[in-house]
Amino acid sequence: MPKVVEEEKLEVWGYVVITVAIILTLFPLYWLFTTAIKPQPDWLPSSPVWWPKKPILENFIWLFVEAGERASFIITGAQRFEPALKSITDSAIVAGLGTLLSVVVGILAAFGISRHKIGGSGLPFLFLMIRMAPPVVAIIPLIVLYSHLGLIDTYLGLILAYGLFTAPYSIWMMKSFIDEIPRELEEVGLVEGLTPIETHFRVTLPLVRGGLVATALFLLILNWSEFLFALVLTHGSVVTIPVKETTYFTLSGNQYGPQAALGVLAAMPLFIFGFIIQKYLARGLTFGAVKR
């Protein structure tokens, strides 16, 4: 949390504002969580069920059980769906490797910009535009291109897209960390006979390890949550969690319970990552412009 120097006591208005904000923040999370442990009759009853009479874990278990073995579970009408395990591994593969790609090209470019001042003002603008251009503008031709290259519905297709569209964040975040390490250290390395590229990776990089981890976790949050590209560029061979979530909406009734259960499972790692990198969140979200 950013440290504020001036510390006057909080007045009544402040307590009211914070209390209301906390309640409003927690209620939707509470609702998601309780839905995940509700049996089917409680999903959409005539008046809301604030806490299930008989909390169940079936919604979670169901996500990992094959269709044929579900007869003994309370949830009915769910037999047609595949289990969600594949969506969890698919999301992990795509988000993980997409992040890796983004971090690798990001670090390289960040050194180029920070230490060699390449590109003047055009390159920074270009890298920001990658993020600021609406993704819908990119997807239409990407569908055409990907179908020529056979990249539709593949891990590689999504990984490349995720790698590029989060690269602006990794470039600017890494640059902001690298900028904080004095160049003189690299000059010492040069005197001791290292090549310029070696000074980057053997002198500076170890010093920004913490920033590197923060950047990777930040990108992981973005890639794990991405929906539009996954929706448009995959058709069933690769199924990420956000796309899987939409398949629980059906004509014969929405599968609220399992959907919420998968939602809770998917949110957990992000809560943890978010907490770990809390200190660097502002920096990440503003492309490094806000340093605290």
Added chain:
Amino acid sequence: MKKNSATRKALQFLSTSKGLALILVGPVLTLFLCIMFVPFLLEMYLSYTPWHPRQGDWWKTVFIGPSNYIDLISSDSRFLLSLARTLLFVVIAVGIEFGIGLLLATAFTRRFTGKRILFSILLLPMMVMPIIVGYDFYMIFQPRGPFNSILSMMVGQPTTIDWLIDPNLVWIALLMTDAWHWTPFMFLILLAGLASLPKNPVDAAKVLGASAWQIFKDIKLPLMKNIIVIALVIRAMEAKNLFDEIYIMTGGGPGTATETISIYTYIFGAVNFRVGYTSAAAIIILIVTVTIIGLAIRPILRELR
């Protein structure tokens, strides 16, 4: 021999600072060329054709000049409305989030117990994936859902408003959803801004007897101008892409009441596959966005350099 010296020259260049920098930004530029720039050229080309995949290969399609653009601007009210709606949504949503975020951030500059944990809790919504946020609020805004239930307790009579079916009220639901999801962003950035203010001007004003409100309005806000602009611009840029929550909560409906540019482009391009026509729409959207960004992005670029 000549070739050899050329190679040596190239190698020499690559070992200079500039050459090395080129190698360093090379990978990301390659990725950019393949995944964004080439597709963009393709999109430019297609926007001058009536291409639909059922017509066969796109390079065999006819060239129809700017007629897609003319149709979009002069007679496609569905497209123009989606643009206007998106713009209006961005202005209102970002405005609300800024207001609440600033209020909360100001409260957090004061001293109280449990600050650290409350701070962490307030940031939680940002970590939830948009699809799940949309689905959560879809449940909350059902006619017999918890929102109506709480509302009836507050007004003292039963309410069964169908928030997601009414073409006007649905916007209230979407704004509340977006505000829940992204007010934490404003709160976080503005708190960072408040925390980075120099102490001297504030102390001086206090000595001179300025009230807390005067200090806030005349000293803190002007000092925070840069960070405020950055927060507004970045939030607006993300808000204009709004897609996931609408896809889940309304699908662009009722009718076309919640069709934003993202939903419009998705429906026409990726569902109906009117690729040529949608490409033109996408180019127009890009031009509009780039124009706005070009004007607003300066403060961010200044901070980055």
